Amino acid sequence: MNSTEELIQSLMVELKRGTFVLLVLSQLHQPEYGYSLIQKLEEKNAPIEAGTLYPLLRRLEKQQLLKSEWDTTESRPRKFYILSEQGKQVYEQLKREWQTLSQQLATILMEENV
Amino acid sequence: MELIDRYIYAVIEQLPEDMKEDVRKELRSNIEDMLPDDYTEEDVKAVLEELGNPWKIAEEYQPKKRYLIGPTLYSKYFTVLKLVVGIVMTVVAAVTIMGWVLMPLTEGDSPSNYAEMFSELLWTIVQGGLQAALWVTLVFVAIEREWFGIRGKIEGVSMIDDPWSVSDLPTIPAHSKKIPRSGTIFSIIFTMLFTAIVYFQPELIGVFSKDSEGFTIYSLLETDRLQAYLPFVFLLALFQMILFVWKYIVQYWNLRLWTVHTIASVLIGILLIVMVNDTSLIRDAFFNDVAQLFQISLSNVVNQRDVIVRVFAAIVVVITVWDAIDAFLKTRKKSA
Numbered sequence: 001m002n003s004t005e006e007l008i009q010s011l012m013v014e015l016k017r018g019t020f021v022l023l024v025l026s027q028l029h030q031p032e033y034g035y036s037l038i039q040k041l042e043e044k045n046a047p048i049e050a051g052t053l054y055p056l057l058r059r060l061e062k063q064q065l066l067k068s069e070w071d072t073t074e075s076r077p078r079k080f081y082i083l084s085e086q087g088k089q090v091y092e093q094l095k096r097e098w099q100t101l102s103q104q105l106a107t108i109l110m111e112e113n114v
Numbered sequence: 115m116e117l118i119d120r121y122i123y124a125v126i127e128q129l130p131e132d133m134k135e136d137v138r139k140e141l142r143s144n145i146e147d148m149l150p151d152d153y154t155e156e157d158v159k160a161v162l163e164e165l166g167n168p169w170k171i172a173e174e175y176q177p178k179k180r181y182l183i184g185p186t187l188y189s190k191y192f193t194v195l196k197l198v199v200g201i202v203m204t205v206v207a208a209v210t211i212m213g214w215v216l217m218p219l220t221e222g223d224s225p226s227n228y229a230e231m232f233s234e235l236l237w238t239i240v241q242g243g244l245q246a247a248l249w250v251t252l253v254f255v256a257i258e259r260e261w262f263g264i265r266g267k268i269e270g271v272s273m274i275d276d277p278w279s280v281s282d283l284p285t286i287p288a289h290s291k292k293i294p295r296s297g298t299i300f301s302i303i304f305t306m307l308f309t310a311i312v313y314f315q316p317e318l319i320g321v322f323s324k325d326s327e328g329f330t331i332y333s334l335l336e337t338d339r340l341q342a343y344l345p346f347v348f349l350l351a352l353f354q355m356i357l358f359v360w361k362y363i364v365q366y367w368n369l370r371l372w373t374v375h376t377i378a379s380v381l382i383g384i385l386l387i388v389m390v391n392d393t394s395l396i397r398d399a400f401f402n403d404v405a406q407l408f409q410i411s412l413s414n415v416v417n418q419r420d421v422i423v424r425v426f427a428a429i430v431v432v433i434t435v436w437d438a439i440d441a442f443l444k445t446r447k448k449s450a
Contacts, residue, residue, distance in 0.1 A: 034143075035144050036147075050144065050164065051165050051167075054140065054144060055175045056174070058133075058175065062177070076146055078143050
């Protein structure tokens with residue numbers, strides 16, 4: 001791999017990383033556990049690596065954007081996550097910020113193309 | 115399944131105790147979710163490889179700071195590190211060289227002793243530098259981690275996230291105001307050496323002459339009388355040392371530094387003049403010795419005494435005044 005590609009790779013990782021929080025919060029209006037969330041995002045063509053997602057869920061819980069609960073009724077115990085009240089607020093706000101940002105960026109990138 | 119256990123162990127090994135169990139349980143159920151119902155070892159391998167490097171996941175989980183000194187403190191750390199290590203190495207070198215003066219080589223010493231002494235000096239300097247670096251690092255790690263609630267409270271260690279206004283901007287120092295560090299280091303070593311000689315081996319101050327039997331020293335000072343001056347010598351040396359460290363740190367002349375510098379050199383000048391005027395401080399025998407050595411008559415030497423004292427005092431005054439004016443002009447210089 002030459003250095004330009006490497007650079008693009010690492011810049012892409014950085015760019016994507018910022019979107020993970022929004023992506024995860026958007027899917028947690030109803031409870032999900034780690035693997036179900038992975039599948040869901042995969043179906044929506046926004047795959048996220050398991051090794052990234054599991055720790056992220058924990059961090060968001062620590063920041064009190066998510067609540068969690070162990071479900072032990074099934075044969076395999078699973079930890080379910082859902083948006084907290086604060087998480088919902090943060091998500092709505094972040095979503096608006098993202099929309100503004102992406103519109104601005106889209107406009108600027110369009111100008112560039114002319 | 116042993117592979118899963120080993121994988122989970124690798125992830126949680128470095129995590130804090132209170133989250134280990136929960137992460138273990140969650141990770142296990144997630145891995146099992148990713149596996150088909152009747153899985154084989156091949157399936158496990160595939161899933162674990164998909165999850166990727168367990169240490170990378172552990173890093174994502176880790177809530178503790180994953181660095182000793184963070185980016186906000188990093189450049190401050192380096193500034194202070196260079197400063198302290200530089201000063202400590204200088205002082206260590208000076209103390210070691212002082213030790214040589216206190217225990218001069220005796221005649222039978224071969225040149226290999228000099229090489230040994232020199233390598234010992236280097237080794238001591240390196241050790242001193244390493245010690246200093248260790249302690250500076252520990253202090254900064256403590257600040258980074260807010261161990262003793264000292265974050266940002268150390269004077270001169272301003273944080274990048276501190277509030278800031280235009281008035282905090284430093285003035286651009288003029289190059290002509292600079293106090294070279296090499297000079298300061300030389301002064302530190304010289305001061306310590308000189309003080310040590312006056313303190314412990316005052317008989318070394320005098321006129322040396324070499325004849326067939328080796329060196330003879332005609333000592334200048336009356337050791338008993340010198341005792342009375344030692345406290346002043348010591349205090350002034352200490353004062354000077356503090357001043358040198360200050361100069362080493364700020365590196366540029368400013369008015370406050372100049373004031374203290376001038377007070378120090380005036381005090382030293384006064385002490386020198388008082389000392390040369392003290393007739394009982396100079397050994398009577400010294401005049402005899404010198405008269406003999408240079409084959410001039412004793413009366414001639416004694417007659418010259420008053421003149422010598424006056425010339426010496428005048429030189430001290432001239433040097434002190436000239437130095438003060440020179441330093442003052444440097445503080446006044448505008449930055450380029």
